[in-house]
Amino acid sequence: xxxxxxxAKLAGVSIATVSRVLNQHPYVREDKxxxxxxxxxxxxxxxNMNAVHLVKGKTSMxxxxxPYVNHPYFGGITDGIANASLACNYKLILCQTDYRAEExxxxxxxxxxxxxxxxxxxxxxxxxDEIEPYTVYGPIIxxxxxxxxxxxxxxxxxxxxxxxxxxxxxxxxxxxxxYFIGRGDSYINMNRKRAxxxxxxxxGEEPYAEWQFERIFDFERGVEVVRRLLAMxxxxxxxxGSGDHPAAAIVAEARKHGIRVPEDLAVIGSxxxxxxxxxxxxxxxxSMYDVGKNAFEILFERMNDKSLPSMRKELTYRLxxxxxx
Numbered sequence: 001x002x003x004x005x006x007x008a009k010l011a012g013v014s015i016a017t018v019s020r021v022l023n024q025h026p027y028v029r030e031d032k033x034x035x036x037x038x039x040x041x042x043x044x045x046x047x048n049m050n051a052v053h054l055v056k057g058k059t060s061m062x063x064x065x066x067p068y069v070n071h072p073y074f075g076g077i078t079d080g081i082a083n084a085s086l087a088c089n090y091k092l093i094l095c096q097t098d099y100r101a102e103e104x105x106x107x108x109x110x111x112x113x114x115x116x117x118x119x120x121x122x123x124x125x126x127x128x129d130e131i132e133p134y135t136v137y138g139p140i141i142x143x144x145x146x147x148x149x150x151x152x153x154x155x156x157x158x159x160x161x162x163x164x165x166x167x168x169x170x171x172x173x174x175x176x177x178x179y180f181i182g183r184g185d186s187y188i189n190m191n192r193k194r195a196x197x198x199x200x201x202x203x204g205e206e207p208y209a210e211w212q213f214e215r216i217f218d219f220e221r222g223v224e225v226v227r228r229l230l231a232m233x234x235x236x237x238x239x240x241g242s243g244d245h246p247a248a249a250i251v252a253e254a255r256k257h258g259i260r261v262p263e264d265l266a267v268i269g270s271x272x273x274x275x276x277x278x279x280x281x282x283x284x285x286x287s288m289y290d291v292g293k294n295a296f297e298i299l300f301e302r303m304n305d306k307s308l309p310s311m312r313k314e315l316t317y318r319l320x321x322x323x324x325x
Contacts, residue, residue, distance in 0.1 A: 002043035011039040058117050061091045062299065063107045066122040067099045071217060072245055072273055073182075073288055077122050077143055080292025088300055090117075099183065101125045108134045118299045120292075121151075123186060135310075139302035141295050143288075144187050145312065152302065152310040154294045159191040161284045161317040165240045165268045166199035168319055172238075174266060175203065178211030180225055180241035180250075189214075192242060211236045222249025229265075230257055238266035238325070244276040244283055245269075251279060251324060266325040280323035290315055 004018045011018065013032050020028050021036040064081055066074040078094070085092055093116060097103035104126050110116050111134055118139045124131070128146050135150040146153040162179075169177055179196050181189045193212075200207055210232060213225050222245065229235050241247050247269030251261050259265050269276050272285035294313055302308050 006043060007036060007039045010042065011035040059115065060089060061093055061116050063093045063095050063110055063116045063119045064122065065095045065097060065104060065107050065119060065124060067097050069094055069096050073243060073271060074122050076271065076288030077292035080289040081120055081296045084293045084296035099125045112137045117303045120295050120299060139299050141299045143291050143295055150310050152298050154291050154298065154313045154315065156286050156291065156315050156317055158188045159195045161270065161286060162192040162195035162240065163199055164319055165284050166196060169238045169240060169266060169268065169325065170199065170203055172325055174238040175205055176236045178213065178236035178239040180213040180216040180239060180246055182215060182217050182242055184214040189242065216241065216246045219245050219249040222246030223253045225250055226253035226257065240268045242270055244271050244273040244281060247281050248275045248279050251281060262325050268325060272320055282322045282325040283320050285318050285320050287315065
């Protein structure tokens with residue numbers, strides 16, 4: 001395979017000039033740049049990117065760890081990361097884990113082996129005690145509150161946002177309230193469940209196990225919620241959940257079976273995805289795009305200045321009233 005000495009000889013320039021052209025240095029005469037690029041093409045030269053990364057001390061790539069690439073919640077975060085990273089000439093490696101700890105460990109090993117410059121954890125199974133030691137190899141940021149650690153975090157108060165939804169339903173006269181969430185043992189959803197329990201306790205209501213739906217990630221699972229409700233003699237009058245797509249499925253399926261929304265069943269989703277606006281679903285707006293955008297910006301600062309400490313940034317949320325409550 002050709003090397004830069006051969007390129008320099010064929011182009012009639014110095015090795016330093018070849019190096020500047022290959023590394024896209026701006027201060028090279030156009031005739032010399034053209035000669036080098038012509039020589040590169042003739043010799044079918046390709047750079048050893050591992051060597052380039054070693055010389056530069058960076059890969060200009062980050063790993064984005066997420067359980068599912070096709071979930072709207074994580075899609076919003078990824079969209080924010082992707083747009084912010086594009087502006088900084090960084091590439092993303094999407095690492096789908098299906099919430100398997102061994103897959104998350106592989107990504108941490110990529111950071112340790114300098115295959116990426118940093119990691120964004122959209123969600124994870126491993127504990128922060130297991131993840132935090134890897135910050136010595138490069139910055140890591142979480143899209144949830146990681147607490148006072150070497151791991152930075154951008155987050156929304158999911159306890160507060162879920163409590164806002166519960167308080168709104170209670171103010172509308174509801175006492176028989178259910179919920180739907182994703183993975184029940186995740187940090188975010190444990191906070192949502194705590195908000196649900198606290199709100200019921202405040203009005204003297206006992207939680208009803210049948211009205212608590214977990215692992216409701218998508219439209220199909222939302223349909224399943226309604227089918228389970230139809231089998232119940234004692235149904236909730238309202239349901240609050242962790243996503244607009246399952247909420248949309250609940251609204252559509254409920255109406256298909258003669259359950260009036262909001263008269264028989266009030267529904268609140270979350271995230272404020274376009275489907276919620278189209279169907280008039282009351283929702284709690286959580287800008288996951290902004291979470292992703294801020295996550296990359298904080299990570300980028302720390303990839304370029306390793307002396308910066310970790311930081312925590314909390315973003316806001318709001319209730320958007322529409323026609324399903």
